[in-house]
Amino acid sequence: MSFRACRGISYIFLLLLTSCELPFDLKTLGDRDMLKLYCEVVSGDTTVLDMDVLVPVGYHERTPVKVGPEDVVMTVDGKEVEIRVAADDDPNLEPGTLYVRENFPAGSQMCVKASIEGADPIEAKTVMPLHLDDYRLEMQLTDIVSGSYNGDNVRDMVRARLILPEVAEGTHVGIQYVVRHKTDSCGVTLFDEQVLQAVYDVTEFSSDGNLVAGVDFSNLTRLGATLTYVWNATDEYEFLFRHLTDSVSEWKDENGETVTWSSDYHFKFRIFALSEEYYQYHSRTTNEFFELGMASPSYTYTNVHGGTGMFGAISVAETPWMDDDLFGSDGTAGKEEK
């Protein structure tokens, strides 16, 4: 074989070895637009219908049409409800946003249908979950090191156990721990509300109330970045949250004057009941193996037939703001009940 032929074959071989990528035409994914609906129905409040028109990735330069109220129909228990459009002066709503202002009792069957030219019509359904009118919250301060309160003012954790009455099997219940921090030094409010994550292991109880086993809290479904911990209502869960202690600090400034800084923390819990669709959509996580082509992604959930997105419902209950005065010398709190 001649030298030139050897060299040619070598070049071909090198090209083959380095050609790890093949072009992929995104236009093969289709050319139809798609409707995206994102809607969290919250009882007794404004419900925003976030409607977008998605264009195919292969035709990204296309300008999608806008969705107007005439394109959307929402019914509750078979009756049509009025869909409004936010005006320029509507508070907390962007102009042009579609919304509904209705009260949805537990068990309400809700349905949204929409259609525009160039995209498939969509239909999505959900059911309003039960309202958590009755609950009991047992709280105790505890020491992060020893696991029990010993009265030495080292109170880093609040242990919260949520006890619900008889609820429907399969109801998804969630909890958020919200903290507010005020200071009277210069009258500055550092933050009105901040959701803190659960710090430590949660504990699962058996049906007779005895401790079963330590459970890593990361196994509990956490809804994305909302730091809402969700579990099935037939289980009882106990949570540990970081407790921020009221404090007073003094120091001398450059003029020798005493500066007093006092921190005043308050906390409360938000308790949710989620519809199945809401839970499924927000509990999606990315399987890391997917990036290597070694697993399926798990974030394609939708209950919007013909489109994408989520149409779900959520009911919310809140405790009032609480502070350290709630706890006795043994760290036990009065039981918050509603």
Next chain:
Amino acid sequence: MKRILFIFILAFLPLAVHAGPDKTLKSQMEVIHEIFGVNFVYDSSLDLDRIAGRAGNDVVKKTANDILSSRHSRLDRESLEACLAALFKDTGIDYEIMKKYIVLTKAGSKKKPKDYTIFIEEQRDTIDESRITAIIDRRRNAAQTGLERIDASAFKRGFASLSAPDVLKTLQAVTGVSGGTELMNGLYVHGGTGNDNLYLYDGVPVYSVSHLAGLYSAFNTDVVDNVNFFKSGFPASYGGRLSSVVEVNTRDGSMTDYMGSFTIGLINGSVQYEGPIVKDRTSFNVAMRRSWLDVLTVPGLAIYRAMKNNSSDPYNDQMDARYAMTDFNAKITHKVAADNVLRFGVITGRDVVKFAHRIIRSDVGDDYRFRWGNVVGYADWQNVIADDLHYDLKAYYTQHRSRMNWDKVRETRYERLPDLKESWLTGIYDIGLKLDFDQQLTDVHRLRYGAEHVFHIYRPEQSWSTADLSSGLMSASYFGTETAFYAEDEMTLGEKVTASVGLRDVLFGVKGRVYNRLEPRVALSYRPSDLAALKVSYTEMNQFSHRLVTSYLDLPSSVWLPSTARVAPMHSKQVAAGIYMTLPFNLQIDLEGFYKTMDHIREYKGYRIFPPIENWERTFAEGKGRAYGMETSLVYNTVSTHAALNYTLSWSERFFEDLYPEWFPDRLDNRHRLNVSVSHRFSKRFEIYAGWNWHSGDRFTVESQYLPSDDQFYNENLFTSPNNVKMPDYHRLDVGFNFHKTTKRGNESIWNLSVYNLYCRMNPIVVYTYTENGKPISAAAGMVPIIPTFSYTLKFKQ
């Protein structure tokens, strides 16, 4: 010329004829084969290792000598019949000459030779195949559809993936089977999940069948005798999985001779040895394999470490990494009598991955060890009670276990922290007892019936950790009992029709729940002629043990869990029908269709590498699947050439409400699949294999919709449906060459050179999208290039 060659061969016959004082029937059959060029066909239950009678020996010897002395100018049927009559006189063995084949049956047997379609494979030029092997192809006569029987020689036709012939990679070429991720031992049969195949090793279930994440199968082909592969039409004696049964049967050790082989390959080696413990009564067969990737990496890393040790960098670190695989097979066969055989077997397999990282000056670092593997042990008793009734009693133990240990030495700037140790263990352990009867009740009815009881211990997770502030043991265990009864009647309804009607009843008990499932198994075969058969079958299968995986790779982090009160058993229904024909010119063609549904299958919907055991029932979505299609197989077979063209047209879909509200394509919804292979033996010294695989691209999930925004940084690509994209088609060419040589000591050496993916097509395994200048771009990427491997095998006989 032919006569001269023949005489040259026969010149050695006196050595064979006179070799040793005791000639067995089999050795005399070899002589007859050499003289007359005929091939013997027989059922393996015939005792051919028995010593031949003196009269038979004399006739064979005289015939051989007469030919050498040219007293017989031509070889005729009369001489052949004289040899056969003398050899098999008073042995209880009947013979029938059918052109070039001599069919042997037990005297008075109800099975008539004309019912058999004969396929012979002869390895006359290799030592371990000097005895004639015969495979009786019952595909056209059994009522079941979807049966493939593969002889051990098929694994050694010339291609060795990564220098080792592989059972599962051979099965991937069968119609209706997808191999999944490239280079891996996936077996996705008729739209199955890959975790729903029953692997039996000498009748014992094996849970993990791969080494190194699926690069090697756990079956050592040095000891494999044959493989039965069922895709549909499952007999009632099999159960517990949805999609397929892979029954790997190992070879009994030779009762007369000591022989073996050893192989040195590019990344592994193997040794096999067999022989009699008590001649003609008890034999052994042992084999072992080991990889030596660590032999290559360990010295390399040692040199690297030595070089880094000289560095003055205070944070200079060292690394050590190694991987090793070993497996071991041992089998003892004891013949209590001709029809009464005891077998004892042990199979172990083990993979080890070690990784260590250290900061030299401070000794801070990690030690990581991952070990996984199988252990199988069994005792088997096969006995013939009467001519028409025999049974098989088997007791077994099988386990699969994975263990991970992680030790971390830590420090801050000021102090040394307590060492962190973590341990994680998962395993499944079975103890089973199985009794099978096979009874030829009448000429029409052949009954198979029996029972199996298995006690399962599932230990999906035992973990232990010394974290900063706490330590504790996390453990989860389940226990399950599985009891199955089955009965099946294979009816011969005249000359043309065979029907098999069976029922399997399975009871699976776990804490809080007992499942009782009935599984009908029906098959019908109609043979309009000796050359064709039409078949149809219907089967239902249930699977009570679930293998939960978090990726497509066969990782040791997957766990086995039982059906529970919340998790129903998986269930499948399958109907299959086909036409099977023998054509002129050594051609066979099969055309088969299937439709299969699956319920209660599982898909992981989380993110962790190690599946979460707490609340596992909720982190895995439950759904359905369906698959249907048509398969065509055209095979050409002669003594020296085997060619096959296998084509499959199929659809495979899934429905998981937790993932998507509509049916969506399965990842391996490959519409077309074609496999063309040829192996040819040019001479006793050289054979070649070539195989071309092509299939429609796998499915993948890609963002398909784009949400434009006025803010250029907020444009978003969205996933809208699973497996919405078909990747580019997959195709590759593999070739293999075997160079045979006889050594000076009369042993046989084989050099194998195999090339995987000869033209180096980088078949895509992932599609990804990204944005460039605001424009979505997509590409499909692959990573498996051309892989040449070689191995050297020496076969010896003492």
